[in-house]
Amino acid sequence: MLIKGEVNKIIDIAKKYLKGFEWEIGIDSTNIGTTRFANSIIHQNMSVHRPFMWIRIINKNRIGSATTTDLSEEGIKNLIERAINLSKSKYAPKLETPLPKKTKIERVSKKNIVSPKEREAAVAKIVEVCKKNNLDAFGVIHTINNSLAIFNSNGVNNYAFLNWTYTTITAMDGSASGFSFACEKDFYKIDFKELAKIACEKALMAKNPKDIEPGKYLVFLEEPAVCEIISFLAWLEFGAKRFYERTSLISKKIGKKITGKNITIYDDWRHKLTLGIPFDFEGVKRKKVILIKKGIAKGVVTDSYFAKKLKMKNTGHSLMQPAPWGPFPLNLVFEKGDKRKEEMLKSIDKGIYVTRFWYTRVVDPDKTLITGMTRDGTYFIENGKISYPIKNMRFLINIYETLENVKMIAREQKYYGEELFGVVAPALVIDNFNFQSKTEY
Amino acid sequence: MAKELVNLILDYLKTLNVFYGDVRLVRIQEEVIHQEDGKVSLVRQEEDLGIGIRVIKNGAWGFAATALLTKEEAMKTAKLACQIAEASAKLKKEDVKLSEITPIQDTYQTPIEIDPFSVSLEEKINLLIECDEIMKKVKGVKKREGELYFYKKYQIFASTEGSFIEQTIYHTGGYILAEAIKGNVSGSRSYPGLRGGHYKAKGYEFIKELKLKENCERIAEEAVALTTARECPNIETDIILDGTMVAIQVHETVGHPTELDRVLGTEVSLAGTSHLTIDKLNKFQFASEIVSITADATTPGGLGTFGYDDEGVKAQKVFLIKDGIFSGYLTSRETAVVLNQTSNGTMRADSWRSIPLIRMTNINLLPGIWKLEDLFADTEEGVYFETAGAPSIDDKRLNYHISSEIGWIIKKGKKTEMIRRPSFSAISYELWRKCDAICDENYWDVWGVPNCGKGDPTQVMHVGHGASPARFRKVKIGG
Incomplete structure (x- = not known):
């Protein structure tokens, strides 16, 4: 990652070649340490420094954009020349909305650099717990230091620095597997032994799974499963582009009931579990946006282009511009409920317990119809307890209908997502959850 | 300068007493042009340049990568790769072994007729705008899109064993899309159609071969229908x-x-495992006898075509399924040792900053003997699926689900009524066992998939698939 002083030097170099133009520059610089382990050994272990710089140049109201990883003076000069050349074309995209006005936002976390040795020591703890349970350990530890800077010729001067650790553990014995995870800003707060114990307990409970018939069941979804469903809802429904095109269902339902009354979903970078970058990729300050409140459709997130098109306020959710895919909520929060997870489980006479989903895809966007598979810990619940493991199944659900059937919401939330996009969500109990088919393990 | 830097790193690695080391210096250039409803919404040129250094030290792997191409930074990165290997070694069970290889010095370049980066922006954009104007004329079309994509990768691969290979790879492709909406129902059609586009290891000549303009009206009308x-x-x-x-x-x-x-478990943490375990090799009836599938990194035009993989192993062709029997794996130098084989050359990384993984090359279903019209005529009742949508499959690759953009009911040997987004799901090997007809080489093409995800962090690889239309008997379709 680049500290603010290093970013300023790069901007000073760029400015030498940008005289006479309006411009926007983003610099995303990441140091990522990754340790992957499988069969209880480390098999991939790496450290990567990747700076990434992009530019939008406005030349007589036409945009030229280019990116590079070469932040030498020659690389920056070349980047700017490429963008200027593209902006000269009579077909280059037009600037539809002016670049954002001057802002200065900084959010800098304390630097927290984790060494390969520390990652190895964490894996050793995981392996030790798995070995005690006669299981093999599989998984990954990513430690990320990331800086994001957005500057423009109007005086936008924003910089954020954050640390992030993402780890997953799969304990396995043949086909029986159990999963646990953690997403934390502070590597040293993660209790790797405790996480390994959870994965082991799940794997031990998953041995000799039984076959059950597909159909509609009451389900207990752990947080990763809920996060997966909500992230697909976000792609389909919470951005301004499909809203503007009136292809999303929410575009026809603002102010009306769209889910059960117990559902509230919003985007808020200030939530303690999200990554917490306070500005978007145009440099606009992110605002909290209520998307669904107590079952009523409330709104979507915008960037400067779609805010103008829709005559709405810019909520500060732009992706890297030009962004043909429109704005996106990167700090989604599914509001917590009031139940303890133990209480929720105890209340279920018969149902299915899902640890997580896998390979979820959209089948029909008109209906928010998605499909995917269960994975790494699927069990049958009887009389308020996990009774026996079952073979994995394929779900096929309409997301909005599913959110009509939420019976209980946990009071604890977790952030789950890979690398730099995730969702904060609680565990849920949902009725009439549709499993379409089954698999062999 | 690039070659000198690579050689300097190799010399330095030798002084650090590595058992093995390789260096990849990679420069990737991409150009994306995207139009929506007659407006060019994106023209971007991307450049990604850096060095990845992979070592075996103390019997374990280490990898480090940097975008700063100075001598000082390169040495620092090489040293870091060694320190990482030393950390990995603390949890090893045995030393990493690599299958034998003959070191090679060579160059390779994708054969192209027209360098896509030499074609003017005007020509590329004009094509997309002309496509838009044709689609716009079709009543009921609400949204039109088009995109062109060009990719060039220059890479030096060099190893402490003495290999030094330079490769330049070109990929070219694009798509058009029309969408119609009536009430709450949308219809979406794309062309040439493998989740949108078609991509090949070719130059700009491929864009001309795609015949985008010639298909605009048809897909727009189908979207409305x-x-x-x-x-x-x-x-x-x-x-x-x-x-x-x-x-x-x-x-x-x-x-x-x-x-x-x-299969050996090293992708459990994300992608999963496989039901095709080693005990099934050369025994398991995976498909009907008419099905043979190869991994062929030499297929002309395939996105998985190259001279050498990222371990310096020469491109080759091997059978994965032969006459219906599961008969081979995609391997690397390390994994091939488990089978007492040498690598069949499938290790690739998506950039300088990624570790090479086993990746598909061009996985090709060999053509059969049928004409498509004969296949329809021979089908009393059924459904024709056209233009693949998004697939889903479990983490052992058994329960498979997919939809297509459009389908057609077949009755008495003829395509009749159109249906929306038909889907089916099946256990993968049971589905292949139901395959009873494959169309011949006249219907065969090598389709490009530019977005195959694998690894953690996820790497996005360009891979190819030779295929022609095929029939599968008695499959459960719909939700």
Whole structure:
């Protein structure tokens, strides 16, 4: 990652070649340490420094954009020349909305650099717990230091620095597997032994799974499963582009009931579990946006282009511009409920317990119809307890209908997502959850 | 300068007493042009340049990468790779072994007729705008899109064993899309159609071969018609899949489960494992006898075509499925040792900053003997699936689900009524065992998939799939 002083030097170099133009520059610089382990050994272990710089140049109201990883003076000069050349074309995209006005936002976390040795020591703890349970350990530890800077010729001067650790553990014995995870800003707060114990307990409970018939069941979804469903809802429904095109269902339902009354979903970078970058990729300050409140459709997130098109306020959710895919909520929060997870489980006479989903895809966007598979810990619940493991199944659900059937919401939330996009969500109990088919393990 | 830097790193690695080391210096240039409703919404040129250094030290792997191409930074990165290997070694069970290789010095370049980066922006954009104007004329079309994509990768691979290989790879492709909406129902059609586009290891000449303009009116009309088409019935019936559907099926149900690293457990943390375990090799009846599938890194035009993989192993062709029997894996130098074989050359990384993984090359279903019109005529009742949608499959690659953009009911040997987004799901090997007809080489094409995800962090690889339309008997379709 680049500290603010290093970013300023790069901007000073760029400015030498940008005289006479309006411009926007983003610099995303990441140091990522990754340790992957499988069969209880480390098999991939790496450290990567990747700076990434992009530019939008406005030349007589036409945009030229280019990116590079070469932040030498020659690389920056070349980047700017490429963008200027593209902006000269009579077909280059037009600037539809002016670049954002001057802002200065900084959010800098304390630097927290984790060494390969520390990652190895964490894996050793995981392996030790798995070995005690006669299981093999599989998984990954990513430690990320990331800086994001957005500057423009109007005086936008924003910089954020954050640390992030993402780890997953799969304990396995043949086909029986159990999963646990953690997403934390502070590597040293993660209790790797405790996480390994959870994965082991799940794997031990998953041995000799039984076959059950597909159909509609009451389900207990752990947080990763809920996060997966909500992230697909976000792609389909919470951005301004499909809203503007009136292809999303929410575009026809603002102010009306769209889910059960117990559902509230919003985007808020200030939530303690999200990554917490306070500005978007145009440099606009992110605002909290209520998307669904107590079952009523409330709104979507915008960037400067779609805010103008829709005559709405810019909520500060732009992706890297030009962004043909429109704005996106990167700090989604599914509001917590009031139940303890133990209480929720105890209340279920018969149902299915899902640890997580896998390979979820959209089948029909008109209906928010998605499909995917269960994975790494699927069990049958009887009389308020996990009774026996079952073979994995394929779900096929309409997301909005599913959110009509939420019976209980946990009071604890977790952030789950890979690398730099995730969702904060609680565990849920949902009725009439549709499993379409089954698999062999 | 690049070659000097690579040689300097190799010399330095030798002083650090590595058992093995390789260096990849990679420069990737990409150009994306995207139009929506007649407006160019994106023109971007991207450049990605850096060095990745992989070592075996103390019997374990280490990898480090940097975008700063100075001598000082390169040495620092090499040293870091060694320190990482030393950390990995603390948890090893045995030393990493690599299968034998003959060091090679060579160059390779994708054969192209027209360098896509030499073609003017005006020419590229004009094509997209002309496509838009044709689609716009079709009444009822609400949204139009088009995109062109060009990719060039220059890479030096060099190892402490003495290999030094330079390669320049070109990929070219694009798509057009039309969407119509009626009430709450949308119809979406794209062309050439493998989740949107078609991509090949070719130059700009491929854009001309795609015949984008010639297909605009048809897909726009089909998009409108889809808004009133009926939904897919829930029945068991015969299905005929077009080449794009077969290509995706080959990708998900044959390509991924034959990756030997998955089979050995090293992708459990994200991508999963495979039901094609080593005990099934050369024994398991995976498909009907008419099905043979190869991994062929020499297929002309394939996105998985290259001179050498990222371990310096020469491109080759091997059988994965032969006459229906599961008969081979995609391997690396490390995993091939488990089978007492040498690598069949499938290790690739998506950039300088990624570790090479076993990746599909061109996984090709060999052509059969049928004409497509004869296949329809021979089908009493069924559904024809056209233009692959998004697939889904479990983490052992058994329960497979996919939809297509459009479908057609077949009755008495003829395509009749149109249906919207038909889908089916099946256990992968049971599906392949139901394959009783494959179209011949006249219907065969090598489809490009530019977005195959694997690894953690996820790497996005360009892979190819040769396929022609095929029929599968008695498959359960619909939700």
